[in-house]
Amino acid sequence: MAAETTEGPIRVGIAGATGYAGQELIRLLARHPRATLTIATASQATSTARRLPALARIWDGEVRPLDVPALVASADAIFLALPEAASAELAPQLLTAGVRVIDLSGAFRLRDDAWRTKWYPATGALPDGVAYGLTEFETPAIRTARLLSNPGCYPTASLLALLPLARAALLAPGADIIIDAKSGISGAGKAPTDRTHFCENHGSVAAYSVFGHRHTPEMEQALGQRVTFVPHLVPLDRGLLASIYARLVPGTTAARVSQAFEHAYAAAPFVRITGEALPEIKHVAHTNFCDIGWKVDEAHGRVFLASAIDNLVKGAAGQAIQNLNVMYGLDERAGLL
Amino acid sequence: MAAETTEGPIRVGIAGATGYAGQELIRLLARHPRATLTIATASQATSTARRLPALARIWDGEVRPLDVPALVASADAIFLALPEAASAELAPQLLTAGVRVIDLSGAFRLRDDAWRTKWYPATGALPDGVAYGLTEFETPAIRTARLLSNPGCYPTASLLALLPLARAALLAPGADIIIDAKSGISGAGKAPTDRTHFCENHGSVAAYSVFGHRHTPEMEQALGQRVTFVPHLVPLDRGLLASIYARLVPGTTAARVSQAFEHAYAAAPFVRITGEALPEIKHVAHTNFCDIGWKVDEAHGRVFLASAIDNLVKGAAGQAIQNLNVMYGLDERAGLL
């Protein structure tokens, strides 16, 4: 590890650079004080001048076709912003070659083999040395990880709201936890489909993947209990709000809830606890912040939690870089403020 | 009642014609086969040519200053699209004069005096002859009502989804009912405020009035049980989706849930049950339809319900006209298809 925390630049690469998460990685890495983007690949590579005009003058490199030897030769760490099947195939090759991997797909998020086979059938065995990259709760494991599995966008927002209460044993055991999430359309990916057509989303809201979204087991794994999760698409570009309904252990006061959040995030630079001033997606868009507010109904022992992130930053590229920073012993905030 | 169902025109008026619900009433009444809009008033009256350019050629009458004798002289039935304090003052005068009243405010929705005083302190005693205008469930009372209290937008969508299960005794007694609703900005009214500014809503979603919205007691009154209700503003103009989480009596099958909906709405022209094809706000915008879909998790005894309406039509002006139709013995669909 010693070599990795010296003052020299960290050479990083991106596989899958032209998707929304990939482009956000380029944008953020371009201003990172220590990481240097040395290679970016895409399955359908083209010059960024034509494909990524928004990034001109920010990063003027070339997106190249996928080339594993080139990736290995050019970078100390590689971000994979790929479909999970591609990640599952590529990550082991990179690890074997001694490169550290930060994977943004779902390929390596579920530890249980049966769950992983069920929810991500295109992936295989879990390599050694995987850490789950929910930065605020997994820092020690992240520091030494060879393969970092970056959390899903919905689990990021939801777990950052729920874990402080779970760790403080304030959630009523066995009671339902309901997560109703609202995501911008970039969460549905860059591929043009009926689902991402402008006219199907403008002026509309709809639920999808009810009881069947792959982020559900990811949340259950982290919480150690069942959750009910329903995502919705809302007509905006980027950002995500998770509205969470839970029951508290009898007698839990609003003050006790506040205390749990203050304790959990006293040293967390990217979690802003807003208390009863509820978070808004707009306030976190284009940032790595997670804003968390809540309201306690003491009379009925209920709590409502609202947690907002930018799905492409804290929910993908930003948290991935936050994890890179931890992996290399840098200030967690490097390149992100 | 006989006179009211003859073939002649029904003379109707609107007080509060320039708000969003008032304008929608004008738009719908202009093409009604039996009702004739004879008078429209507003507190800040002006010529519609200047104030309501979207309605030119649809209704070319003049919006006049509020004038109670003129309202009484001109109309058999008056729609009140006013703040509740104004409705509470005006409705008794109109009723005394023999005019039937359809009130779109919250002034007369809560039957319990203590609740009404708590949630709508600017209103007073409840007049006789009030009917709650959730058309699909209150038809007999609506037929003879002198004062029709039109439901709130959130209760309309939520109750149409929940009542079929409640009436069929499929909801687990005592279990939580969670209603997470998403409304377009017209639900916040026409007054320009920080809350309705374009830039505060574009690209954003936020919860508001958590545990404290006045539509909560209205839903609890109709259901006879406690609900947890949190509304959110989403960046669209008109429309509303209620996402509802409830527990079922043990052993309830998906087939039994479908049956309850089919039974409840076999003769309801404006409720479209979509089953597992979940409703989308876009499909109901500018219509009086309520689209209801659901998904049953038989293994865990949970149901997710999604109910979509246009908040200005089925959630306000459209349902008010549907109620007018029932009050006057017309086809429920008159002017609404």
Place this chain on the structure above:
Amino acid sequence: MAAETTEGPIRVGIAGATGYAGQELIRLLARHPRATLTIATASQATSTARRLPALARIWDGEVRPLDVPALVASADAIFLALPEAASAELAPQLLTAGVRVIDLSGAFRLRDDAWRTKWYPATGALPDGVAYGLTEFETPAIRTARLLSNPGCYPTASLLALLPLARAALLAPGADIIIDAKSGISGAGKAPTDRTHFCENHGSVAAYSVFGHRHTPEMEQALGQRVTFVPHLVPLDRGLLASIYARLVPGTTAARVSQAFEHAYAAAPFVRITGEALPEIKHVAHTNFCDIGWKVDEAHGRVFLASAIDNLVKGAAGQAIQNLNVMYGLDERAGLL
């Protein structure tokens, strides 16, 4: 013609029923007092219950695979909402079979063979009996047309603003006419592409097809002079605003301009002239109106014109039905108010 103006229903069909214009045709025809939709086809046919949920209870027929004999057998008039190559192939077959055709593509809009070959190379010779369906200016030809060529959305808005001045000889001869148009995304069609992806349009505006859009020759044909036309996509679903800059014959007053519009549209039910109160897309959305406003700079001999329509109604399906009404001797407004 006599048989066509009797009191019986007019049987109409649609080929291309699942695109945005096709769906709008269904929606409008469903409430038409004289036309009965007897057949609707699509190249990828499916039940409307699955494909067109927004139309449930409005039109509950089945969309069938394209079937020319069935179209001929079922309808007196057929709307073609197809790509121009499909229209060019299908229209002659229908005409030969005695069916009247209303074509919404560009296949038959340009009379000059060389222009048509250049701009619409996939089409062929122009059949006899074609009328150009800019209703307000072509009524006599439309009445007897066997093949009605419905105008493009941009020409509809632009020509309705320019022709009154051109016919009154108020436009300075030889001076530039600049048309800067802003269209909602439904104008780009229902196919999912990079161009119609939600995230590429939300928060954005861009010009396209500069100096090369196929609606340019259509406008030049009607005006008899060169125009400069640049369309833009704006982040909304439906609607179109044409902003037009022209020079007036020296000495032309604002009053003379108003007079020209009042004269041109004295009997036009769907053109609302708003004068200096400029039109807004919102006011015409979901209607067949064209709102036209203007401002004259007398000192410099310039006029600015703004013309707003719903691109799917007055710019496509609505005007097509308005033309059907004229073709069959009905009130021009039938089914459209």
Place this chain on the structure above:
Amino acid sequence: MAAETTEGPIRVGIAGATGYAGQELIRLLARHPRATLTIATASQATSTARRLPALARIWDGEVRPLDVPALVASADAIFLALPEAASAELAPQLLTAGVRVIDLSGAFRLRDDAWRTKWYPATGALPDGVAYGLTEFETPAIRTARLLSNPGCYPTASLLALLPLARAALLAPGADIIIDAKSGISGAGKAPTDRTHFCENHGSVAAYSVFGHRHTPEMEQALGQRVTFVPHLVPLDRGLLASIYARLVPGTTAARVSQAFEHAYAAAPFVRITGEALPEIKHVAHTNFCDIGWKVDEAHGRVFLASAIDNLVKGAAGQAIQNLNVMYGLDERAGLL
């Protein structure tokens, strides 16, 4: 000047910190490597924790009530993000006290007294030492300015597109220049009005201030010729596209136009010339870039120019900081990339 270019921090203040431009100044200054925000005031001051939640952790200072002595004591340079009447009153006081002023209002943009009196009647005499802050064309004057008048958003986008052609004498003398601009709603300010209400803009586009916008004389002053300018509001938050139509000197080739742009902006870090790949608002949002594309119609001697900026960054706060950088001899890009 020497003292101002030393390595120590530049102390800056903001008057008008809670408007949209003021908040953007805070956001940008918070990460500026040399400028330190020492004071921020607002007429209705409040804690930023409550009023500016989006800025928590970015800048955690307090917004104070306006206090001229405090401003003078705390800062070497003050940004005024105020209405022009307030700027006109405050700027002379600050200048007299030796503070450099960067004014974002229109108070000091017009040099001609008669024009200024006509278009900005609430302002007075022009102080000495005013520079017009169109950075790319006024660098020498900006370096020594005591009072920097930051350009309007529309002139910034329009002049950056037109001046390269005007300086190269490629614009046909005396021919019309048409500027059709599309702005996001933040350009209409933070005050809630009918004009900024969400529902009046969602799904709509409209022109405003036709032939009468105050940015017209500002553009004419810089170009030395008459322009026709019509702004429009489009339904997005931030960003602006100017579409410009002009005639070229006979014989001007597309290559010559490209050359003029390449020459003008060879050393300009914030102007990205995109040629025939037309700019999109989305590509410049949240950046200080101005993207300029064009298309030449050689046959007719016309050029179409499209110029996109973020109205709050390059059109306001970003360009103001770019000017601060020039005034203090820093790298023009400091704090802006």
